[in-house]
Amino acid sequence: MDxxxxxxxxxxxxxxxxxxxxxxxxxxxxxxxxxxxxxxIGYTIVKTYDTVILHLIIKPxxxxxxxxxxxxxAIGMLMLTRYVPKAAWxxxxxxxxxxxxxxxxxxPRTISSFILKQVEDTVRPLLSMAGPDGLTFSMNLLNPASxxxxxxxxxxxxxVLFYFFFSIEHSGAGKAVARTGIMFLMIxxxxxxxxxxxxxxxLLIGRLTDLIEFSDASYGRPTIWLALLxxxxxxFISRRxxxxxxxx
Amino acid sequence: MTLSEKMLKIDRRIIFLMIGLCTLLPLxxxxxxxxxxxxxxxxxxxxxxxxxxxxxxxxxxxxxxxSKPELYPQxxxxxxxxxxxxxxxxxxxxxxxxxxMADQIVTNxxxxxxxxxxxxxxxxxxSPGGQAVIINMGQDLYSAFPSxxxxxxxxxxxxxxxxxxxxxxxxxxSLGAGRPGxxxxxxxxxxxxKFEMGGGCTGVMAxxxxxxxxxxxxxxxxxxxxxxxxxxxLIGQKGKAVAGMDAQSATHVAIIVLVIMCNxxxxxxxxxxxxxxxxx
Numbered sequence: 141m142d143x144x145x146x147x148x149x150x151x152x153x154x155x156x157x158x159x160x161x162x163x164x165x166x167x168x169x170x171x172x173x174x175x176x177x178x179x180x181i182g183y184t185i186v187k188t189y190d191t192v193i194l195h196l197i198i199k200p201x202x203x204x205x206x207x208x209x210x211x212x213x214a215i216g217m218l219m220l221t222r223y224v225p226k227a228a229w230x231x232x233x234x235x236x237x238x239x240x241x242x243x244x245x246x247x248p249r250t251i252s253s254f255i256l257k258q259v260e261d262t263v264r265p266l267l268s269m270a271g272p273d274g275l276t277f278s279m280n281l282l283n284p285a286s287x288x289x290x291x292x293x294x295x296x297x298x299x300v301l302f303y304f305f306f307s308i309e310h311s312g313a314g315k316a317v318a319r320t321g322i323m324f325l326m327i328x329x330x331x332x333x334x335x336x337x338x339x340x341x342x343l344l345i346g347r348l349t350d351l352i353e354f355s356d357a358s359y360g361r362p363t364i365w366l367a368l369l370x371x372x373x374x375x376f377i378s379r380r381x382x383x384x385x386x387x388x
Numbered sequence: 389m390t391l392s393e394k395m396l397k398i399d400r401r402i403i404f405l406m407i408g409l410c411t412l413l414p415l416x417x418x419x420x421x422x423x424x425x426x427x428x429x430x431x432x433x434x435x436x437x438x439x440x441x442x443x444x445x446x447x448x449x450x451x452x453x454x455s456k457p458e459l460y461p462q463x464x465x466x467x468x469x470x471x472x473x474x475x476x477x478x479x480x481x482x483x484x485x486x487x488x489m490a491d492q493i494v495t496n497x498x499x500x501x502x503x504x505x506x507x508x509x510x511x512x513x514x515s516p517g518g519q520a521v522i523i524n525m526g527q528d529l530y531s532a533f534p535s536x537x538x539x540x541x542x543x544x545x546x547x548x549x550x551x552x553x554x555x556x557x558x559x560x561x562s563l564g565a566g567r568p569g570x571x572x573x574x575x576x577x578x579x580x581x582k583f584e585m586g587g588g589c590t591g592v593m594a595x596x597x598x599x600x601x602x603x604x605x606x607x608x609x610x611x612x613x614x615x616x617x618x619x620x621x622l623i624g625q626k627g628k629a630v631a632g633m634d635a636q637s638a639t640h641v642a643i644i645v646l647v648i649m650c651n652x653x654x655x656x657x658x659x660x661x662x663x664x665x666x667x668x
C-alpha cells in the first residue's frame with residue numbers, strides 16, 4: 141500500500157475516533173488520545189536524542205575532538221543527581237547556572253522590548269504638527285496612528301492601571317476611572333474570545349477539509365468506510381453499557 | 389417547562405451538530421464570499437514584494453502539527469511568494485515536534501516552484517535552546533547550526549554565502565503557535581540584531597501581538613486562517629485557507645446567533661424569576 145494512502149487511512153481513523161468524544165467519552169476516544177500523547181513524546185525523544193546527543197555532543201567530540209563540550213555536558217548531568225537523595229545538592233549548581241543565565245538574558249531584553257518600547261508607543265503626541273497649517277487633530281478611528289486613537293490608548297492604559305491599583309478605595313471619581321478600566325478590559329476579553337472562536341473553528345475546518353479530501357476514490361474512500369465503522373462501534377458500545385437499574 | 393427552560397437544557401450534541409453542519413456545508417458547496425485584505429497582512433506582503441532578487445529571507449516555522457490548519461497555509465503562501473521573488477530562502481524551526489512537518493512544507497513548495505536545495509533554499513532543522521538559539525545565531529549562524537537538517541555542513545551551502553549571522557538577514561518572518569515564536573524572535577533577535585521582521589500566528593495569539601504591530605516593532609502580522617486566506621489572495625494562488633473562509637464565516641454567524649439567543653433566554657428567565665419572587 142502506498143504510504144500516502146496508508147497515511148490518509150490512519151489520519152481519517154484517528155480524526156473520527158477523536159471526534160467520537162462529541163457524542164460521549166468512549167474507549168475509542170481514549171485510545172486515540174493515548175496514542176497521540178505517546179507518538180508525540182516518542183517523536184520528541186527520538187528527535188532530541190538524534191539532534192542533541194548524537195549531532196551536537198558525540199559527533200563533535202569523537203570526530204573533531206571538541207572536548208570543551210564536556211563542560212556543558214557535565215553541568216547537564218548534575219541535573220540527574222536529583223534522583224540520588226545524598227547527592228541531590230549538586231543539582232543546585234546546574235539550576236543556579238540555568239536560572240542565572242536565563243535571567244541575565246531575559247531581563248534586559250524584556251525591559252527593552254515590552255516596557256520601554258510599549259511606553260514610548262503609549263505616550264504619543266495628542267496633536268500633530270502639519271506643515272504651515274500648524275497643529276492638527278486626526279479623528280480617523282481606522283488609522284492606528286491617528287490622534288484620536290492615541291487618546292483612546294492613553295485612556296485605556298491609565299484606567300486599567302488604576303483599576304489594578306488597590307491602595308486607594310474606588311469611590312467617587314476613582315470609581316468612574318476604575319469602571320472605565322473594566323470597560324476596556326471587557327473589550328479586550330471580547331476580542332480575545334472572538335479570536336479564540338476563530339482559531340478553534342479553523343482547526344475544525346482543517347480536519348473537515350482533510351476528511352472531505354480523503355473521501356475521494358483515489359484514497360479508497362477511508363472517510364466513508366471508517367465513519368460507518370466508528371458509528372457502528374459507538375452503537376455497539378452504547379448497547380453494551382446499559383444504565384444501572386435503580387435499587388429496589 | 390417553558391421554552392426558555394427547554395433552551396437552557398438543550399443537549400449540547402445538538403449544538404455540536406449545528407456547528408458541524410455550518411462548517412461542512414460551505415466546504416462542500418462554497419459560495420466564494422469576498423476577502424478584504426487587512427493592513428497588517430499587506431505589511432508583510434509589501435515588504436517581501438519590495439525586496440530585491442537574492443535578498444536573504446529567513447522563515448522560522450515555529451509550530452507543530454497541532455496548529456497545522458492555521459499556520460500551514462501561511463507557510464505555503466509565504467514560501468511561494470519568496471520563491472517567486474527569487475529570494476534566498478533560509479528556513480528553520482524552534483519546535484522539535486514540528487521538524488518533520490517543516491521539512492515537508494519547504495521541500496514540497498520548493499519542488500513545486502522548481503528550486504534547488506542548497507542553491508536557492510535551505511532547511512537548517514531544529515536546534516535545542518529556544519531563545520538561546522536565536523542569540524547564538526545572532527553571533528554566529530554556523531555555531532548554532534553547524535549542519536543542516538540532512539547533515540550537510542552549513543558552511544558548504546551556496547545559499548548561505550555572505551550570511552554570517554542574523555545581521556545579514558534582509559527580512560525575517562516567524563510563524564509561531566506559542567513559545568518560542570514571534571515574541572522571542574523579536575526580543576532576542578530583531579531588537580538586538582536589528583533586522584526587519586514580520587510575524588504570523590494562530591488566531592488565539594493574534595490579540596497579544598497587536599501591540600507589537602502598532603508600535604512598529606514588527607511590520608506586519610498574519611493572524612490565523614483568515615490572515616492566510618488574505619495572503620493567498622494577495623499572491624493570487626488560492627489554496628486551503630481561501631477555501632475555508634466560507635465555512636469560517638458561516639460558523640461565526642452561527643455562534644453569534646447562539647450568543648444572542650442565550651442572552652435573550654437568560655434575561656427572560658431572570659425577569660420571570662424576579663416576577664415570581666415579587667409575587668411570593
